[in-house]
């Protein structure tokens with residue numbers, strides 16, 4: 455049970471404090487806990503509210519990395535996709551992806567045929583240990599007519615066929631993140647939302663812990679540990695500088711990335727990889743809606759309100775329409791914008807970093823026991839966290855301990871908004887139990903936490919009101935009773951069409 459008691463938590467001494475409850479911090483807390491480290495995780499808002507909430511939800515299997523022959527990322531992605539398919543069978547599912555081929559550039563059927571064969575051969579152990587309905591099938595080349603039957607509005611002029619392969623889709627990334635945290639807490643970790651790390655405490659250059667503030671009560675608190683890891687995502691650079699004046703630049707150069715949820719039927723039952731004039735776009739069926747991404751634009755702002763401007767959304771819609779014939783997406787179909795900051799290779803660039811950054815601040819004369827970690831993909835966060843932990847242990851001249859925790863808590867079933875409404879109608883007490891399980895186990899402070907980050911019931915603004923009304927009815931929960939409005943999250947992500 456993730457319990458929120460910041461004051462009692464301050465009475466304990468920890469082996470490690472992780473700052474940031476995104477997917478990187480959550481995995482680090484889990485990896486450390488599995489190996490017997492007493493771990494505290496602090497999150498300034500709600501768990502997973504920032505970049506991790508905005509992922510496009512593809513657990514990449516590495517096919518894309520064959521283009522650049524980046525075999526290290528290829529094998530890491532295959533391994534982590536399998537880990538996700540194994541551990542979250544209801545939340546992570548195989549995803550068929552279709553790419554129409556016109557024989558331009560490298561997009562010749564022959565070239566893609568070789569790439570698909572290589573993809574299958576290099577990932578031949580991809581299904582070992584998986585249950586059959588989680589298997590990732592082999593790729594294949596389809597004829598033009600097969601392509602048209604799967605993607606009826608595809609541009610047929612010059613069409614040479616299509617490439618079909620499988621990745622995996624993370625249906626609800628926020629539930630995966632919560633399950634990772636529940637697992638860590640089951641092993642003894644303490645995970646606190648709405649607690650912001652403020653200052654690093656050190657003595658003679660050795661880290662002693664952090665000063666923090668409970669944003670619900672306003673209480674200042676001190677947490678002690680000899681190791682502090684900054685997993686603050688887009689705030690990683692700022693926090694590193696604040697805690698260590700010698701911190702290098704380049705821990706995180708922000709670049710804005712965003713996806714759009716469109717209130718219209720997807721053009722194909724498969725995920726599509728289509729070419730615009732600038733880049734490859736991905737189109738994902740999202741129930742009766744369509745998720746399209748990803749647009750990358752420069753970012754100069756420094757506020758927590760991370761959102762593209764309307765003209766950037768319009769520009770992206772034009773790009774989508776140029777890539778999908780007869781799609782004609784319009785601004786008023788945009789029901790949600792998923793936006794976040796990703797690390798770029800340089801300041802004010804949109805060229806993304808390809809490698810995670812792990813920095814030991816002591817190596818530049820900074821505090822001993824202070825580390826910063828910033829990653830580039832949701833998919834590989836677990837592996838990156840495990841590697842970071844190995845390096846932290848090496849700094850203390852220790853080997854990475856074996857995992858000692860062998861059990862994990864049973865998964866809480868994932869209910870969609872419509873599934874929940876249906877359950878309310880056919881079995882109100884089961885619906886009530888489900889909401890209570892989430893409230894009692896997952897440190898829900900605001901209604902928004904429940905709607906956006908313990909479930910995806912708020913994903914579609916149209917469905918959200920109906921679900922909220924049901925939850926209020928079940929629990930008699932009046933959101934206005936909840937204190938401290940100024941620490942509630944500003945939703946950058948609800949689109950504001952004209």
Ligand SMILES: Cc1cc2nc3c(=O)[nH]c(=O)nc-3n(C[C@H](O)[C@H](O)[C@H](O)COP(=O)(O)OP(=O)(O)OC[C@H]3O[C@@H](n4cnc5c(N)ncnc54)[C@H](O)[C@@H]3O)c2cc1C
Nearest residue numbers: 474476477478498504505506510512651687794830832833
């Ligand atoms: C539009 C978009 C699409 C993407 N698509 C994919 C995809 O399809 N597949 C994929 O694998 N990856 C994808 N990614 C990348 C992936 O989402 C990110 O790499 C990952 O979520 C980063 O996680 P994080 O934990 O580093 O950061 P975050 O999730 O941003 O977490 C950092 C946390 O630190 C907290 N924090 C900051 N300062 C403090 C403080 N002082 N005290 C306490 N807490 C603090 C913040 O509140 C925040 O919650 C996508 C990203 C974007 C933006």
